[in-house]
Amino acid sequence: MPTEQDRLLVGLLDRYRFLEFLRFFILFDRKVGKIAARYPQAFGIKALLERISAFKPTGERKGGVLWHTTGSGKSFTMVYLCRALLLSDALKNCRIIVVTDRVDLEKQLSKTFLTGGAFGTEISGKKSGDSLAKTRSGKDLAKRIGQGNERIIFTIINKFASAAKQPECYNPSENIIVIVDEGHRSQGGENHQRMRQALPKASFIAFTGTPLLKEEKSETAERFGAIIHAYTMKRAVDDGTITPLLYEERKPLLDVNQKAVDTWFEKVTAALSDNQKSDLKRKYTQQGQIYTAQDRIKLNAFDISVHFSENFKKAHLELKGQLATDSKLSAIRYKQHLDSLGMVTSAIVISPPDTREGHTDVDETNLPLVQDWWKKNVPGDPQNYEKAIIEDFGTDGPPDILIVVDKLLTGFDEPRNTVLYIDKQLKGHNLIQAIARVNRLHPQKPFGYLIDYRGILKELDTAIRDYQNFEDMTQGGFAIEDIEGLYANVDTEYKKLPALHEKLWSFFTYIDNKLDQEQYRQVFMPKYESDAEGMEVDVRQALREDFYEAVTDFGMCLKTALSTQSFFDDRAFTEADIRRYKQDLRWFSELRKTVRLDAQETVDYSAYEGQIRDLIDRYVTGIDVKKGDEPVVIESIGETNPDYWSDDKARNETDKIKTRTKKTIEERLGDDPYAQKVFSALLKEAIEKAEAMFDYKAQFRMFSDLEKMVEGRDVPDLPVSAFDGNRHAQAYYGAFKLVLGKEFDALEAEKGDQLVEEAFEIDKVVNRAVAENSLNPAGIEQDVRKNLLPRLFSLVGLDKAKAVLDEVVQILRNGVAK
Structure with missing residues (x-):
């Protein structure tokens, strides 16, 4: 019997392949x-x-x-x-x-x-x-x-x-x-x-x-x-090209003096309007200020020090770690606490104080702590400082841990980098990129380790699953034809720019001095009048809301235009036009902020940020770090085995998959109404069955099977294999079932495979209409109706033909919208 080595030698040493490989x-x-x-x-x-x-x-x-x-x-x-x-x-x-x-x-x-x-x-x-x-x-x-x-x-x-x-x-x-x-x-x-x-x-x-x-x-x-x-990552791990990753969740337990926090908010916001109070609380929540609390960071720093020391330093391994934080302030606070504990050495790599890291909303330019740290530690060229730190990190000397915010979470390849401590929100491809920092091969490194202090397991599960699904799509050869046409209307979206630009300026038709900002503000300044019931109302509120919407519409359209090749190819738009559009968008965006402040709809968060930071530091106390379940191999996160779960975990995972499946049906199946209807009914049926089951692991398997069907659009009563992965044709076939109802079975028995062929023909007509009307999106639906009505009329009659056409157009709209 030939061995794997025999097959390898015969395959590689084929004369043509061997010479090709050498060359x-x-x-x-x-x-x-x-x-x-x-x-x-x-x-x-x-x-x-x-x-x-x-x-x-x-x-x-x-x-x-x-x-x-x-x-x-x-x-x-x-x-x-x-x-x-x-x-x-x-x-x-x-x-x-x-x-x-x-x-x-x-x-x-x-x-x-x-x-x-x-x-x-x-x-x-x-x-x-x-x-x-x-x-x-x-x-x-x-x-x-x-x-x-x-x-x-x-x-x-x-x-x-x-x-x-x-x-x-x-x-x-x-x-x-x-x-x-x-x-x-x-x-x-x-x-x-x-x-x-x-x-x-x-x-x-x-x-x-x-x-x-x-x-x-x-x-x-x-x-x-x-x-x-x-x-893909899974194949690379199987081949031994990269190191497998282990995930472990650790939850910092905190004690928040909520009464003191609420009292502070009531006192500070007493003079604010209800809208401003809501805006301040919303921004406070969005900024995630509690994550920067001194005591929380101190608690995590101790846990990180112990973990790295026990698992790597005391074992005399020449391995390193990386700590990803959400802000420069947090990075510096971590460094201070790690240094005071003295169990591990660390270094910070961040961008200058006047540069925002990644997509953070926090402006840390004027924070004294950040400014002081930068002056003391980066006296010369930042690039030379960063280069020296990275070179030191690649040796068996200090630093043990590299503290970063956004830098070095992509494109940073150091084989010694073994453990990533995560204390920032990451998702999607940014998350996959970040965890890959610790997957390089090293002789002392059986695994790369992910220690999560931010609770990103759900995001990690989603990201892994999305890439596994995308991997399945690529194995048979991912055809760009699956995409072309689906986004075709984006190529003409930019044509709305002049009208949207004109609409913005129409708010200021009666301004005398176009260079005076105060006159622009006056247009939207609150003006109170009594209504029919004697109530004081702001008669300019609707005008402001229309202006906000106009700025948003123009901004989104310009963003789309600047990402569209046909916009730059269209000679109707000059470079001067592009510069003017950009300048006006910046101007109107700033004006919108000012108008909202004038109307007491929002607050300037920076005016409260320092006080809120002090408040959090004073009233948030770190208690302990709770360790999660046993570490999980990353590749198994997307494909879990419930046999080894506790009942609590099985119940939690069942709830997650149930919610995820419901969301998929509602948000991703809009371009296939029949599949959406069938799977909604199946989900409802599964939920009812689950209520009568006490075995949570069995519940999980049931919902897992349903999720796989939904993701593959494996509709039980459709000849799915006949469509060979063409989801649009399958959706058009489903449109017949949706419209004809009980009559469909008789028609199918009479026509046989003709209905499948008809679905493919509808797909061809739609694709042709999209291609031929790329500069006139409004003409797409008109062409589809004109070309398909005679075909469908001969097949199902006039009334049913019109109803099927309505479904086809709806599928087209939802497909293009994606």
């Missing part, structure tokens, strides 16, 4: 030595070459997304791609532009290209040869794009904003390959469209470990093209 998939790195590609890298490169070699009907090269999980060697995969392009007769003349979104990532990637020999022997022989490939400014980028001949260019995505202003920033050649690192982060929006403007026929290849998901589709794939090749 394309072995490189010599100056630092590491000889490197052979792993199988996902080899198959990924072959898939990339095939895609890049193909052209769209419009003349540009095809692109797409390489989804290889974080830690699987994407940097070297890029180097292999550069070599493979050079060795291909058809592609050897292609130039390569590598686009990142951060300076540190650009530096890391360019060094890998340098040591891996991607630049060629002349440049690779120089110590800083990679610096020659980096663009120095937007102007330099524009010149290299339009007039340069370098084979490889490195740039930051933000440079395209200024580069686009230069006339030479244009190259219509199809022999340009744009490699975009981590295509889900800041690689969208206006800068992305500016890049496409400059390189209209280039192939855009996004490398990502976490595609950005939007509902059931991939937003990353929507932006760059189809998933070309996938190598």
Whole structure:
């Protein structure tokens, strides 16, 4: 009997494959030595070459997304791609532009290209040869794009904003390959469209470990093209390419003197309106001030110190940890408490005080603690400080723990990094990126550890499940056709901009001096008059609400426009128009804040922030840290085994899956009314059955089976396999069942497979209508009705045909809305 080793040798040593492997998939790195590609890298490169070699009907090269999980060697995969392009007769003349979104990532990637020999022997022989490939400014980028001949260019995505202003920033050649690192982060929006403007026929290849998901589709794939090749976290763990992760929840138990807090609120807000009181409490809750409480952080710092010391330091392991916090203030407080305990060493890596970390709403610019810490610890260049800390972190000396807010939660690869202490809210692809910081292989590291002080298990469960579902979609080859048309109306949304812009200015028609802000404020200033019942009412309240809505509509439309290629291609909109729209949006957004304050609808939270911080520090006391259940392997979070659960856990998990399934039916099945109806009934039936069951594990299995059916849209009484994954055609088939009711069975018996074929035909008509009316969305429904009514009339009669058409149009609307 042949063994696995026999199969490996026969497969690899096939004459053609072996020579191909030697030629394309072995490189010599100056630092590491000889490197052979792993199988996902080899198959990924072959898939990339095939895609890049193909052209769209419009003349540009095809692109797409390489989804290889974080830690699987994407940097070297890029180097292999550069070599493979050079060795291909058809592609050897292609130039390569590598686009990142951060300076540190650009530096890391360019060094890998340098040591891996991607630049060629002349440049690779120089110590800083990679610096020659980096663009120095937007102007330099524009010149290299339009007039340069370098084979490889490195740039930051933000440079395209200024580069686009230069006339030479244009190259219509199809022999340009744009490699975009981590295509889900800041690689969208206006800068992305500016890049496409400059390189209209280039192939855009996004490398990502976490595609950005939007509902059931991939937003990353929507932006760059189809998933070309996938190598997921689960497969990488199974292959031993990355370290498996263990999750453990720890809950800080706090004692809050609620009476004292309520008394303070009553005293401080006595002079505020009811709206302002509600606004202050809402902002207080949103800011999560209780998480920054001194005593809570002190409690967690002690727990972290003990955990790291007991599990790593005392075992004399040369491993490190990372602590993710929600603010610079929290980071510094953690550092102070860790230092005072003296059990572990630590260092902070944050951005300067005048820079907001990530998407935080808190402005920490003027906090004395943050300012003082920065002055004492970062006296010179912040980049040099950060570089030194990262280098020290990679040694067996201090620091033991790296404290961060947003920095180094993506793109930071240090094999010693073993445990991530989480004390900030994370979700979706940001969460997956963060936990991957501790999945690199190290000889002393059987697992990466996630210690959660913020209660993100639900978010982690959702993120893992979403990516597992998306993995299932990609295994059969994820077709971009699944997305095209679904978002087609976005391409014309920008045409509403002039009307929305004009509507905003219409509020100020009678202002004499357009430069006087006070006159703008006066338009919305509260004005009280007596109504018919003698009650004092603000007659300008409705006007203010209309203005708020107008600002929101204009802002959303402009955001969509700046992310849409057709907006930049439309000559009806000039660069001057774009600048004016941006300036006006900033102006009106600030005016809206002022108007709300004038009307006493909101409060300036910063005026109370310091007092609230002191209040929390005074009245929140840390009691203990409660440990959760046994650590859970991350890959098993999405696919759990209830046999090992307690009854309480089984009941909690059942409640979660029940809620999640209900939400999926309500929010994701709007584009399939029949499936929505059937699954709603099945969920109701399952809930009734569960009430009569005392076995919580059996309840969980029942709801789990239902959830799988819902996610796969496996409707019990439909020939699901006949639609081969075409959910739109399946939904149109369901429309017949929905409208015809009991008559459907007789029609199905008479027509047989014709109804399935009719559903596919409806799908073709809808797709054609969407494509032909891309510049006139209003014409889509009209075309669908006109083309389908005669077909449906001959099949089911006029009244039923109209009813089926109504369902088809509803499916179309909900599909496009997603």
